[in-house]
Amino acid sequence: MSFLHVRSESFSGAARPYRTRPVRRRGPWWLVRLVLPLAMVVSGQLAVSGVAYAGLDDELTLVDGKGGTLRIQQWDTFLNGVSPLDRNRLTREWFHSGRAVYEVTGPGPDAFEGTLELGYQVGYPWSLGVGLNFNYTTPNTSVLYGIPNPAVAGPSLAQELANAAASGGTPNLANVDSGAEASYVQTTNLLPSAGINIDLSNGPGIQEVSTFSVAVKGPKGAVAVSNAHGTVTGAAGGVLLRPYARLISSVGDSVTTYGENWNMN
Numbered sequence: 001m002s003f004l005h006v007r008s009e010s011f012s013g014a015a016r017p018y019r020t021r022p023v024r025r026r027g028p029w030w031l032v033r034l035v036l037p038l039a040m041v042v043s044g045q046l047a048v049s050g051v052a053y054a055g056l057d058d059e060l061t062l063v064d065g066k067g068g069t070l071r072i073q074q075w076d077t078f079l080n081g082v083s084p085l086d087r088n089r090l091t092r093e094w095f096h097s098g099r100a101v102y103e104v105t106g107p108g109p110d111a112f113e114g115t116l117e118l119g120y121q122v123g124y125p126w127s128l129g130v131g132l133n134f135n136y137t138t139p140n141t142s143v144l145y146g147i148p149n150p151a152v153a154g155p156s157l158a159q160e161l162a163n164a165a166a167s168g169g170t171p172n173l174a175n176v177d178s179g180a181e182a183s184y185v186q187t188t189n190l191l192p193s194a195g196i197n198i199d200l201s202n203g204p205g206i207q208e209v210s211t212f213s214v215a216v217k218g219p220k221g222a223v224a225v226s227n228a229h230g231t232v233t234g235a236a237g238g239v240l241l242r243p244y245a246r247l248i249s250s251v252g253d254s255v256t257t258y259g260e261n262w263n264m265n
Contacts, residue, residue, distance in 0.1 A: 057098075062255035068106030070255045072247045075099040075222075079241060079262040084231065091233045092264040100212075100245035101222040109219035116223055117246040119210040121258070124235035126204055162226075210246075232264070239264040 059073040077098035084091035104112045211230075214223055232239055240263055246256040 058257045058259050060255055060257040062253065064106075064249060064253040065251070066107060068104055068109065068112075070247055070249065070253060071103045071105075072245050072255050072257050073101040074243065074245050074257055074259050075101055077243055077259050079243070079264075081262070081264045086233075088233065090236060091231060092235070092239045093229075093231045094241075094262075094264055096228045096230055096243075097226045098243070099222050099224040101220075102216065102245075102247045103220040105219070112219060112249065113215075113217045114247060114249040116212075116214045116216045116221065117210050117244075117248065118212040118223060118225070119208065119244055119246070121242040121244065122207045122209060122232060122235075123240040123242070123261075124205060124232075125237035127235055216247075 055076065057074045057077045059071060061069055061071045063069055075098060079094050079096050081092065081094045084093040100116060100118050102116055212223060212225075240261045242261050243259040244256055246254060248254045
């Protein structure tokens with residue numbers, strides 16, 4: 001519908017009617033040009049956040065009853081969430097790699113004996129009351145002794161173990177550079193598999209699950225895992241995993257370090 005407006009002119013003569021100029025409406029492409037670069041930036045940030053960075057993730061220390069210091073660390077933690085093979089919407093599946101490292105200093109560290117644990121705190125917004133099934137297989141678990149030394153250049157023990165696993169041979173420690181990593185000793189078939197079934201009531205909750213429990217002795221040591229497979233079934237909604245490492249001495253002193261939350265949606 002058109003409208004006519006009349007305005008007064010400064011020059012002599014009768015008033016001249018004129019038609020208002022229609023406003024040109026911009027198409028949706030201007031919105032696309034605005035949103036597309038923003039989406040590219042956001043997607044780039046999301047892609048970067050999923051990359052695993054080597055290094056120390058978290059640590060905690062404790063002074064025990066004898067005056068010694070217990071230190072526990074998590075290194076190179078990475079949980080790669082994947083689509084579940086059973087195609088069940090209540091299943092979360094992932095692969096886990098990382099290392100738990102401990103060190104004891106103070107009086108009598110060589111006589112230290114205890115237990116090194118790795119596990120998760122599992123958070124879920126809703127359970128259907130059928131139970132939480134936690135399944136974990138660990139074909140690539142090994143016990144290592146020595147605090148990792150990131151400054152050591154060249155082939156590391158992790159690379160030597162990977163090469164040996166790919167070729168089906170035995171790791172050759174002579175190929176590993178000198179330094180902290182050269183003191184590592186490997187033992188295989190530590191825990192072939194572990195399964196935990198927990199009965200839950202309807203509603204949200206948090207469960208703590210210990211997936212590894214290894215007897216350790218001496219002033220320092222570590223447990224490493226590469227591409228271990230884990231699943232959680234029976235939980236509705238998103239599932240959060242918070243990995244932890246715990247050192248428990250034979251006399252009962254305990255120190256636990258917790259990592260960041262990993263979303264298994």
